[in-house]
Amino acid sequence: MKRRTTTTLDDVARAAGVSPATVSRCINQPASVREEKRERILNAIERLGYVPNGSARALASRKTRMIGAIMPSLDNMLFGGPLEAFQKEVGSAGYTVAVACSEYDPQQERIHVRNFLESRVDGLLLVGAQRDPDIYRQLERQGVPYVLTWISSDARKDHCVGFDNAAAAEQLVDYLVSLGHRHFGMISGFIEHNDRAKARYLGVRTALERHGLSLPPDQLLHRPFEPDAGRDAFHLLMSAANPPTAVLCGSEPHAYGALFEARDMNIDVPGEVSVTGFDDMWLASQISPPLTTVRTPRGRMGRQAAQHLLAQLRGERLVAPRPIETTLVVRKSTAAPRPRPLLQRVAPDHFQARTRAKSGS
Amino acid sequence: MKRRTTTTLDDVARAAGVSPATVSRCINQPASVREEKRERILNAIERLGYVPNGSARALASRKTRMIGAIMPSLDNMLFGGPLEAFQKEVGSAGYTVAVACSEYDPQQERIHVRNFLESRVDGLLLVGAQRDPDIYRQLERQGVPYVLTWISSDARKDHCVGFDNAAAAEQLVDYLVSLGHRHFGMISGFIEHNDRAKARYLGVRTALERHGLSLPPDQLLHRPFEPDAGRDAFHLLMSAANPPTAVLCGSEPHAYGALFEARDMNIDVPGEVSVTGFDDMWLASQISPPLTTVRTPRGRMGRQAAQHLLAQLRGERLVAPRPIETTLVVRKSTAAPRPRPLLQRVAPDHFQARTRAKSGS
DNA sequence: TGCCTTTCTGAAAGCGCTTTCAAAACGCCT
DNA sequence: AGGCGTTTTGAAAGCGCTTTCAGAAAGGCA
Numbered sequence: 001m002k003r004r005t006t007t008t009l010d011d012v013a014r015a016a017g018v019s020p021a022t023v024s025r026c027i028n029q030p031a032s033v034r035e036e037k038r039e040r041i042l043n044a045i046e047r048l049g050y051v052p053n054g055s056a057r058a059l060a061s062r063k064t065r066m067i068g069a070i071m072p073s074l075d076n077m078l079f080g081g082p083l084e085a086f087q088k089e090v091g092s093a094g095y096t097v098a099v100a101c102s103e104y105d106p107q108q109e110r111i112h113v114r115n116f117l118e119s120r121v122d123g124l125l126l127v128g129a130q131r132d133p134d135i136y137r138q139l140e141r142q143g144v145p146y147v148l149t150w151i152s153s154d155a156r157k158d159h160c161v162g163f164d165n166a167a168a169a170e171q172l173v174d175y176l177v178s179l180g181h182r183h184f185g186m187i188s189g190f191i192e193h194n195d196r197a198k199a200r201y202l203g204v205r206t207a208l209e210r211h212g213l214s215l216p217p218d219q220l221l222h223r224p225f226e227p228d229a230g231r232d233a234f235h236l237l238m239s240a241a242n243p244p245t246a247v248l249c250g251s252e253p254h255a256y257g258a259l260f261e262a263r264d265m266n267i268d269v270p271g272e273v274s275v276t277g278f279d280d281m282w283l284a285s286q287i288s289p290p291l292t293t294v295r296t297p298r299g300r301m302g303r304q305a306a307q308h309l310l311a312q313l314r315g316e317r318l319v320a321p322r323p324i325e326t327t328l329v330v331r332k333s334t335a336a337p338r339p340r341p342l343l344q345r346v347a348p349d350h351f352q353a354r355t356r357a358k359s360g361s
Numbered sequence: 362m363k364r365r366t367t368t369t370l371d372d373v374a375r376a377a378g379v380s381p382a383t384v385s386r387c388i389n390q391p392a393s394v395r396e397e398k399r400e401r402i403l404n405a406i407e408r409l410g411y412v413p414n415g416s417a418r419a420l421a422s423r424k425t426r427m428i429g430a431i432m433p434s435l436d437n438m439l440f441g442g443p444l445e446a447f448q449k450e451v452g453s454a455g456y457t458v459a460v461a462c463s464e465y466d467p468q469q470e471r472i473h474v475r476n477f478l479e480s481r482v483d484g485l486l487l488v489g490a491q492r493d494p495d496i497y498r499q500l501e502r503q504g505v506p507y508v509l510t511w512i513s514s515d516a517r518k519d520h521c522v523g524f525d526n527a528a529a530a531e532q533l534v535d536y537l538v539s540l541g542h543r544h545f546g547m548i549s550g551f552i553e554h555n556d557r558a559k560a561r562y563l564g565v566r567t568a569l570e571r572h573g574l575s576l577p578p579d580q581l582l583h584r585p586f587e588p589d590a591g592r593d594a595f596h597l598l599m600s601a602a603n604p605p606t607a608v609l610c611g612s613e614p615h616a617y618g619a620l621f622e623a624r625d626m627n628i629d630v631p632g633e634v635s636v637t638g639f640d641d642m643w644l645a646s647q648i649s650p651p652l653t654t655v656r657t658p659r660g661r662m663g664r665q666a667a668q669h670l671l672a673q674l675r676g677e678r679l680v681a682p683r684p685i686e687t688t689l690v691v692r693k694s695t696a697a698p699r700p701r702p703l704l705q706r707v708a709p710d711h712f713q714a715r716t717r718a719k720s721g722s
Numbered sequence: 723t724g725c726c727t728t729t730c731t732g733a734a735a736g737c738g739c740t741t742t743c744a745a746a747a748c749g750c751c752t
Numbered sequence: 753a754g755g756c757g758t759t760t761t762g763a764a765a766g767c768g769c770t771t772t773c774a775g776a777a778a779g780g781c782a
Contacts, residue, residue: 006503008738019762024740034760049502054480055425056738058416059767066459066480074441074448084435084462091461096476098427098459100452101445115457119415119427141410142367227643260647282588283644286621369768380732385770395730395778417768420737 007048016044027052058120066096067309068116069125072104072194076225076253077281078298079127082149085302086125093310095122106131106193117142123309129153129160130195145312147305150196152323161305161321165196168294168326169203169248170210172276175292175328176246177211179336181274184208185219185237185244187230187254200250200278219244223254230257234275238267245337246274252281255291259333270335280329290331297324368409377405388413419481427457428670429477430486433465433555437586437614438642439659440488443510446663447486454671456483467492467554478503484670490514490521491556506673508666511557513684522666522682526557529655529687530564530609531571533637536653536689537607538572540697542635545569546580546598546605548591548615561611561639580605584615591618595636599628606698607635613642616652620694631696641690651692658685 013020018037026033026041033041044050058064067090071079087097098121102109109126113135116124124139124146136156139146151162176184186204189197201220208214221236223229230253237247238261249255255277262269269275269289277284277293284291301324308321374381379398387394387402394402405411419425428451432440448458459482463470470487474496477485485500485507497517500507512523537545547565550558562581569575582597584590591614598608599622610616616638623630630636630650638645638654645652662685669682 006738010738020739021741021762021764022760025761028740032760037760049499051475051478051503053420053738055416055419056767057740059414059420059769060738060740062740062767064416074435074445075438076441077436077438080435080437080441087435087460087462096459096461096480098457099448100457101448114412117412119457138410138412142412227647256647263649286588286617288624367768371768381769382732382734382771383730386731389770393730398731414768417737418770420739421768421770423737423770 006053007050009050009052011048012041012044012050015048016040062120064120064122065094066098066119066121067123067125068112068119068121069097069099070102070109070112070116070127071099072102072127073225074099074101078225078252078279082298082302082305085299086306089303089306090310093306093313095310095313097125104190104194110135113138117144123147123313125149125305125309127151128195129156130193130198145309147309147312149301149305151199153195157320158318159308161301161308161324163296163301163324163326165199166203166206168278168296168328169200170207171326171328172248172278172292172294173204173207173211175330176248176274176276176334177207177213179274179334181246181337182213183219183242183244183337184213184215184246184248185221186215186248186250187221187223187233187237187258188250189225189254190222197250204248225251225253227253227257227260230254231261232257234258234261235265238262238265238273244273246276246334248276250278252277252279252284252291252293255293255333256283256287259287259289259291269333271338274334274337276334284329285331289333292331292334293329295327295329297326300324367414368411370411370413373402373405373409373411376409377401423481425481425483426455427459427480427482428484428486429473429480429482430458430460431463431470431473431477431488432460433463433488434586435460435462439586439613439640443659443663443666446660447667450664450667451671454667454674456671458486465551465555471496474499478505484508484674486510486666486670488512489556490517491554491559506670508670508673510662510666512560514556518681519679520669522669522685523662524657524685524687526560527564527567529639529657529689530561531568532687532689533609533639533653533655534565534568534572536691537609537635537637537695538568538574540635540695542607542698543574544580544603544605544698545574545576545607545609546582547576547609547611548582548584548594548598548619549611550586550615551583558611565609586612586614588614588618588621591615592622593618595619595622596626599623599626599634605634607637607695609637611639613638613640613645613652613654616654616694617644617648620648620650620652630694632699635695635698637695645690646692650694653692653695654690656688656690658687661685 009023010020013023022033023041026038030038069083071083073079090097100112102112124144126146126148127150129148129151146159147161148156148159149162152160152164188201191198191201205215221233223233234247237243247258249258255275258275259269267273277291280293280295284293370384371381374384383394384402387399391399432444434440451458461473463473485505487507487509488511490509490512507520508522509517509520510523513521513525549562552559552562566576582594584594595608598604608619610619616636619636620630628634638652641654641656645654
C-alpha cells in the first residue's frame, strides 16, 4: 500500500462522492454548488485536513495571487511603514506580498525582478522610476502590472504613486532663503541610481538658482542613508573655514546624524546653523531641537499604491494618480542666520572649537 | 493563427531542436548536457526571451524555493534588520522570502500561516514560540520546516534561534539592584500573546524576588511598542505619589519615549530616575542620555535562523541551536538612586513638580 | 574493428488544479 | 405526464514543467 503524502482535491472528491470539478467549484464559487453537496464537501475537506496546492492552482488558473515588492532597504524605518500599509490593503483583496530587498543596487533589483517574473507574481511594487528600460520592456512583455512609488515622475506617470520630491525640496529652500540664509550645505544620498535623491538635489539647485544662489561643489556631500554617515558629513561641513548657515539633509537619518553631531560639537542649532530633514519620521518631532522637515505621507502612499495596483489587476484602465501632497513642517531646527563677521574667510577659532569638541565622544 | 502569449519550455526545445527534457536539464543541471546542445539551448532561451514558469516548476518538482516569514510588525526598526539579514542569507541559497505581518495578533498570524501552507512554501520563519498547538500540528503534518526566532524556549528548543529574554532582563535588574535601586517601575509590552514580552517580565520578577524585592501591580504598565506609549506610561509612573527610582522598559521604543518624556517633565535621568531599554537599536547610543540597555544581536540571529532553516531544507537532522548571547550595555541613563527622605510616603512636592512640568510641552 | 561501460538524450507519465463543454437534474408550466 | 428553460454536475483536456526509464551515442580498451 503506497501511502500518499498529501491529500489532494481528488481525495476530497472521492470522500465526498462527487467529481473533482465540483470540489474545485465548491472552493472557488461556493454559490454555484448545491447546498447539500457543498456541506458534504466542506465536511470532507475538514475531515481530511485538505489544503489546496497553490502551485497547481496557479498553474491551472494562471494566477498566483501574489504580489512582489522590491524595496531598497528594510532596515531603516522608512520603508517598513508604507510596505505594511500596502500589504494590508492588497491582503484584504486576497493577495500575498513577497518582499525582496535591493540595497539600493540596480543589479540586485534586476535579479529580484527576474525572480518575481519567474514566480509569476500577479503584480509588482517598485520604488522609484529610474532603471534599465529593459526591465520595463520585460514587465510589459509579460503583462505584469506594476506601480512605482516614492516618486511622481513624468516618464511613466501612469504608474507613479508618490510625491514630487523636487518641489518639496524647493519649498524647503524657499523657506530657508526667506529666513535670510544664503550659504547652504547639503547632505544628500547617492544620486546615481536613486531618482528620489536626485530629484531632491535638483530641487535644491533649482530653488537656489531661482534666488540667484548656488551650492558650491564642496558643500554637497553624498552619503549612505545612515545617521552615522550624516554625522560624518555634518562634521566635515561645519569644520570648514567657512561653514554654511543652513544644512539641507536629503533624508531624515542624515538630519538626525547632523543634529547629534552638532550636539557633540557644541554647535547650537538653530543658533549657529539651521538643519532640515526630509520625510518627517517619528523621531523628527522628538529629537532636540525638533526638526524642520517635509512630511511625506507614506502610509497613504502605501495604500494608494495598493489601490492603483489592484485596479490594474481588475483590468481597469490606467489613470495617472495625482501626486501625493507633501507639507513643510516648521519646527525648531531652523532660524534666521546669525549675522556674520565681515571677513568671512577668517574665523579660525570656529574651526578649532569644532574639531576640538569632537574629542568628547 | 493563434498567438501564444507566453513562450514555454517546449517552444525553446523546438527552437533548439532538442527535447523538452533536455531543456529542463540544461536549466537545472547544466553539467549534464553536452556543451554543444547547451549552447544552442541557451541561445534559444535568450532569443525567445524565455522565462521559466515557477508555478509549473513548483508543481512538478514539489519545491517552491520560497520561504514564508511572518513578523509581528515591519513598521518599527526592530524586525527589518534581522529580516533583511535572513533574506540575504536564504537568498544566496536560491530562496525567495515572502513576508507577512501579523500585527501581534494570533488570528492574523493563523491566517498567514494558512496562506503560506497553501502557497506550499518550503519553509517558515516565525517570531516567538507561543501559539495555538494546532498550528504546529499542521506544520508537522505538511512537513514544512520552520524556525522560531527571538526566543530560546524550552518547549520547541530545536526550532528556536534567539536569546534568553528572561535572563537578559534579570541581568538588567541585577545591575540596577547593585546600584542600590529598590523601587522599580516597568513599562512592558502586552504579554498575553507575546512570549518575548512575557519572558522579559518574568525575568524581572524572578530577579526582583531573588533580591527580596517585588514589582507592585501599579508599577507595571502594559503598552504597545511605541515611543508615544512609552511616554505616556512613564508620565503616569513618575506622576505618582511615590515614583520608582528605576524604570525598566520592555522594549526600546518604550525607553525612548520615557527619555523624551523625562526631558519634557524636567526629570533628570539618571539623577532622579534610571531608565533602561531592551535591544540596543541604533538610537540607544545617540539619545541623551545614552541608554543603558541589553544588546540583542539581531543581525546574527537573522543569519543564524536562515542557516538553521537551510540545514533543515537540506534534510539535515535538527540540532537545537545554542541561545544567542546578549550583553548588558551600560551607558548614562542609569546611576545610583539619590538618597530618599526618610518619610517616603510624603513627598507631595515631587508630585506637583512633575505634573506641572508637563505643561511646557 | 568489436564489445562493454559510461554519458546523454527523448518519450511519456505525471504534479494537482481549473475550466470548457455537454449531459443530467431540477423546477415550473401547461 | 410532457416540455422547456435553468441550474448543477462530471468527463476530459490541459496549465508548463520535472523526472523516471530505456534507448542512443560516445568513449575506452583489447
